[in-house]
Amino acid sequence: MPMENYPGKPRNISEFGKLLYKSQDEIRSIQNRKLREQVGLLEKYSPYYKKLFKKLGISAADIKTVDDLEEFPLLYKRDYMKNPMDFRLDIPPDAPVQPHERILWGVHYTTGTTSGVPTPFFSTTHDYYGNLMQLTRMDEVAGINSHDIVANLFPLTPVPHIGFWKTIDYSIACGARCVSAVTGARYEPFPIHRSLDYAVEMVEKNRCTVLSGIVSFVRRVIMRAEELGKDFSCVRLCFVLGEACPKGMRDDMRRRLRNIGASRPFICSGLGFTEMQGTTLECTEEGGMHLCAPDLYFLEIVDEQTGKRLPDGEKGLLTITHLDRRGTSFLRYVVGDITTLTHETCPNCGRNDARVVMQPVRTMELVNIKGTLINPDILKTEISSIKGIEEYQIVFTKEDLKDPLSMDKLQIRVAIERGLDKRNIERRLIEKARKAVEMTPEIVFVGKSEIFDPTKTLKSTRVVDNRPALD
Known part of the structure; x- marks a missing residue:
C-alpha cells in the first residue's frame, strides 16, 4: 500500500x-552507522565499556552492525546500580567534541527494583536536543499537536521521574500548551502538592484535550x-503509561468519559x-507501540539464558542499546519486561520503526503458584472487563501466614460502584479467576481508597504477594 494511503498516516x-517512513533497509543502515560511532565513543570515554572491551578482547572497530551486538553480554539493572558513574561518558574538556556533548543538561532517576534505591541517569545538551526530536515524532x-491543551496528571515525586517532566517536554516539542496538576505525596516543609479535586477542576477549567498520566490516576480523575458532573467534552485523548491498560480498562475509561461529554476519546x-527518555506508544488502540526513535535506540528481544537475539514474534527479554548518547549510555541493557517485537510495516500508519506488539510483562511480576509460573496480567485483563469495578487488587497469600508450607491462596480485594449486587460481582470474579489462573479466589469488598489512595502513592498496586519466604 502506498504510504499516503495508510488510514492512520498524519497529514503533516x-x-x-x-525517517519513520523510510524503508527498513534504510533505517537499519542508519542504525549500523550510528552504532559504529557510539561504540567508538564508549571505547574512548566510558569507564565501564573501556574495561569491558579489554576483557572481551575486542575493539570498537570490530563492531560494524547491530548484529555484532551479540558479542556483548546482557547488562542488568543491578550491574548499573553498583556504580552509575561508570556508565556516564567522561569526556575531557579538551576532547574534539562540541560543548553540547559535555554539558550536563539534566538528571532523571529510575527505581524499578525491589530495593527502591533511585539510580541517576545523566543527559547532556546533545541528548536533550535529540530527545526533543524523539518527542516530536x-x-x-499519538496525534498531539499545537492546538492541544495537555493536562499533566503525573505526580511530582521526590526524585525527577520522566513521567512528569517528559509530559512538559513533549508539549514543548509540538507547541502544545501544558498545565500541571502537581499532585503527589505531601511534603510538609513545602506543601505545594495539590488534590485530586484540583486536578479535575484544572481539566475542566482549561478545556484540556489530552489527559497525560499513570493509568490508574487518570482513571481516578x-x-x-x-461523580462531580464535570464537563470533559474537550477531552479527545488519554495518553496513559506506567501500568498495563487492557481492553476492559480502556472501555471503562471511555464509557465514563462519554458520560461527561467526550465524544470519541482515544485511549493511547x-x-x-527512563533509559529511553520517553515511551513507545500506539498510533491506534492495541495496534502495537511504536519505538519512534530507531536512530537513537536499538531494541532487541533476547533469550534470557543465552543472550541470543530472538526473531520477531517470539517472547523474550526486552533490551535497549543507545545509538547516539553522550551522558549515560548502555549496550544491551535489560529493561525488565518480557514482550515481543515486530519490524513489519505498521498496517495502520505505514511507519517502519519497530513496534512492541505484546503487552509487556514485568519479570518481577511473574508469580510462582503451586510450582507453576503465572502471569497476573491475564487475571488483570479478566477483572477489568467487569463493569462497575472501581478498584481491585490481586493478593497472593497463604491459608496460614504463620506456616510457609500451607496452601497457596488467592484473594481479590475489590471496590465496586454503589447499588451493584455484590453477590453477582463475586460470582463473576470467581469465574474470571478460575478461567485465568485456575484458582478459586476469596473475594473481599473494600473502599476504593483502601486499594489506591492517590494522595499517598504514585499508582495502584495491582498485585501483592505477601506469602512468607521459606527458610
Whole structure:
C-alpha cells in the first residue's frame, strides 16, 4: 500500500517524522552507522565499556552492525546500580567534541527494583536536543499537536521521574500548551502538592484535550469528574503509561468519559522507561507501540539464558542499546519486561520503526503458584472487563501466614460502584479467576481508597504477594 494511503498516516509530517517512513533497509543502515560511532565513543570515554572491551578482547572497530551486538553480554539493572558513574561518558574538556556533548543538561532517576534505591541517569545538551526530536515524532504518532491543551496528571515525586517532566517536554516539542496538576505525596516543609479535586477542576477549567498520566490516576480523575458532573467534552485523548491498560480498562475509561461529554476519546497506551527518555506508544488502540526513535535506540528481544537475539514474534527479554548518547549510555541493557517485537510495516500508519506488539510483562511480576509460573496480567485483563469495578487488587497469600508450607491462596480485594449486587460481582470474579489462573479466589469488598489512595502513592498496586519466604 502506498504510504499516503495508510488510514492512520498524519497529514503533516515533520522532517524528523519522515525517517519513520523510510524503508527498513534504510533505517537499519542508519542504525549500523550510528552504532559504529557510539561504540567508538564508549571505547574512548566510558569507564565501564573501556574495561569491558579489554576483557572481551575486542575493539570498537570490530563492531560494524547491530548484529555484532551479540558479542556483548546482557547488562542488568543491578550491574548499573553498583556504580552509575561508570556508565556516564567522561569526556575531557579538551576532547574534539562540541560543548553540547559535555554539558550536563539534566538528571532523571529510575527505581524499578525491589530495593527502591533511585539510580541517576545523566543527559547532556546533545541528548536533550535529540530527545526533543524523539518527542516530536511521538507527538505525531499519538496525534498531539499545537492546538492541544495537555493536562499533566503525573505526580511530582521526590526524585525527577520522566513521567512528569517528559509530559512538559513533549508539549514543548509540538507547541502544545501544558498545565500541571502537581499532585503527589505531601511534603510538609513545602506543601505545594495539590488534590485530586484540583486536578479535575484544572481539566475542566482549561478545556484540556489530552489527559497525560499513570493509568490508574487518570482513571481516578475521570471517575471523580463523573461523580462531580464535570464537563470533559474537550477531552479527545488519554495518553496513559506506567501500568498495563487492557481492553476492559480502556472501555471503562471511555464509557465514563462519554458520560461527561467526550465524544470519541482515544485511549493511547505505551511502554516508557527512563533509559529511553520517553515511551513507545500506539498510533491506534492495541495496534502495537511504536519505538519512534530507531536512530537513537536499538531494541532487541533476547533469550534470557543465552543472550541470543530472538526473531520477531517470539517472547523474550526486552533490551535497549543507545545509538547516539553522550551522558549515560548502555549496550544491551535489560529493561525488565518480557514482550515481543515486530519490524513489519505498521498496517495502520505505514511507519517502519519497530513496534512492541505484546503487552509487556514485568519479570518481577511473574508469580510462582503451586510450582507453576503465572502471569497476573491475564487475571488483570479478566477483572477489568467487569463493569462497575472501581478498584481491585490481586493478593497472593497463604491459608496460614504463620506456616510457609500451607496452601497457596488467592484473594481479590475489590471496590465496586454503589447499588451493584455484590453477590453477582463475586460470582463473576470467581469465574474470571478460575478461567485465568485456575484458582478459586476469596473475594473481599473494600473502599476504593483502601486499594489506591492517590494522595499517598504514585499508582495502584495491582498485585501483592505477601506469602512468607521459606527458610
